[in-house]
Amino acid sequence: MEREELAAWLRLEMTPGVGNESARRLLAAFGLPQAIFEQSLAALGQLVSAAQARTLLQEPPELATQVQITLDWLASTGDGPARRIVTLGDPDYPTSLLAIEDPPLMLYLLGLVCEWPARALAMVGTRNPTPQGSLNAQQFARAFAGAGLTVVSGLALGVDGAAHEGALQGYPAALGANALATIAIVGTGLDRVYPRQHLDLAHRIARHGLIVSEYRLGTPPLPPNFPKRNRLISGLSRGTLVVEAALRSGSLITARMASEQGKEVFAIPGSIHGTQSRGCHALIKQGAKLVENAQDVLEELHWPAAPAAPAAPAAPAAAAAPAEPATSKETPSAVAANSEEDELLRALGADPASLDALQARTGFPTPLLQARLLELELDGVVARMPGGVFQRLGRG
Template sequence: MPTDELAAWLRLLETPGIGRQRARRLLRAFGGPREIFEASPAAWREVLDGHKVCEALAQAPEGHDALVERTVQWLQQPDCHLLVLGDPAYPQPWMELADPPLVLHARGRLALLGVDALAIVGSRHPTPQGADNAFQFAAALSEAGMVVVSGLAQGIDGAAHEGALSGPSGTISIVGTGLDRVYPRQHHALAGRIATEGLMLSEHVLGTPPLAPHFPQRNRLIAGLGRGTLVVEAALQSGSLITARLAMECGREVFAIPGSIHSPQVKGCHKLIKEGAKLVETTQDILDELRWGTTTASAPRTGTAADQTPPDDTTPEDPLLTALGWTATTLDALQARTGQPTAELSIRLLELELSNQVVRLPGQLFQRQSSA
């Protein structure tokens, strides 16, 4: 892209008060960003019904030249790209959205935009079982040939990205900052892996900090890029439910993993299931619903927190695991159920922790861990 065209796109994107909706009206009227700024203020006012933001179009935003220079330098780095609305490489699923990004910064494997994808979202503070479910579902989807999309947030997002990177199909991260920043900082190494092995996307210019309004906006892109959205764990007041609603609104499938009726972490998932989301227990449930090719019959079947039948039905289950069930439980409750002394229970629980069959939660709670 010529520098003057790049400068025009960034100016249109950054002009105060314009926004994506008015920018699209201007683009429809004049054909391109350079043509917009070559037009007269009178022509702008005619397109925007005399709106006062036309005054802002008359001069470049503060710091514009520095942003253009920084973007030019960034684009010189390996695998850094700038896609604009109408570009042949622009994600086609987003062309169906009511509010697609005008400009898209991308870093990594652009070819992943041509592969069918599924979004995985959920709590920023998941249970250990929830994080494991996200990892295993993402890994199995990647093995089946689907790209996993998520938002690089802590918790379920990070686990989903990690799981997808363990398979051959990779992952796409859609972030709410400029691509020269990483948020949260704890995911700096993960973001580096995604930029190398997967794909990072942002509709925000370089240098954009993690502002709160950007993340709900980003959710529409996560929901709209794939063929569906899987919600792993979500409380009733969760951004993941917003993503699921946006997925429904743009005609995508919504899937949810159930859990204990006593866990606040899955009440959002149960709400989605009541509203028509598909309850899933295995990756194959998703692949079947999406009618994913004839080769998916052999795709890995992935478990969740739901009860699973042991491979050998004749092998008796550990009595303590039976007493623990699948709901987070206190040591006192286990003592009451089993009648065993607290000291013996503590030793046995530690053994089960070390063998990854039980996890210890905050508040001295213990929860069984399934092998997803």
């Protein structure tokens, strides 16, 4: 993008009091941004208010600095991921965002250069998931990516991060080096990563997917930006899956926007006792599709799974050694321990439970109960949660 063209787009975006709606009205009337700033006050006043017209004819004082920052950012790719800007008038602008109510004027892109995916699914949820919620997000995203879908999320802590991780793990190399494993829509400028805990994750997404922002470089993590960017998460996707959410979760904003955009909304149910499940249960009551596995989503969207890679030829069978009589190598104490753990898992069930509740259900002495819980925790079968409760982790 040439300096003059970039400067005109940035000037339009930076003009105080002129939002996306007014800017689109001006672009529809006059064409490219350069032409807008060549108009008279009277001509502009027929499309926007008098105050907006006067502001449009005054160049923002920080424009030259912002133009240079942006050009330097675009030029500093080195051997890293590609850096690009697409504007509302660019043929590479995603057509799915043109259909939403408030498409951004500019999109900053960091990552692979390829076509926008036709099979994209948003995955969102709470920043404070239960252990099972994090596991669900990662496993579902891995399955979606393995089926050839691009997982879209917001790089936030919790469910978002787990979804990006799962997608990076599951995307098959057979779909090509330039296929997008995952897209992260962020609420800051692309010259910073928020939250900082996801710095390494952001670098990996940029290598195997795409990071997108509508906010100019230097934009800090301002609270209003995050709910606003949710329209892009749902807008780029054919459907939105809410993994785990409280009743006041920002994920419900994304689900509402998806519904308003005519997209499918899915939700994973959880425990009736868990606050982080109530948002999903509310969505299901309102008509969201209840999801138990990834195949439920694929079938609802009529998306076949990606074809499996050809199986490797079977190795010649080796001569079988004579079978030895099966003998149990477990000691009586090991058998007793396994029996106690099985009983403990049955007592725990699917809902979180306190130590007192588990003691009442099993009758185990406290030292034995604590020892068995620690063993299960170290094995990754049970998680210790805030408030002194334990939750069984479902896998597979």
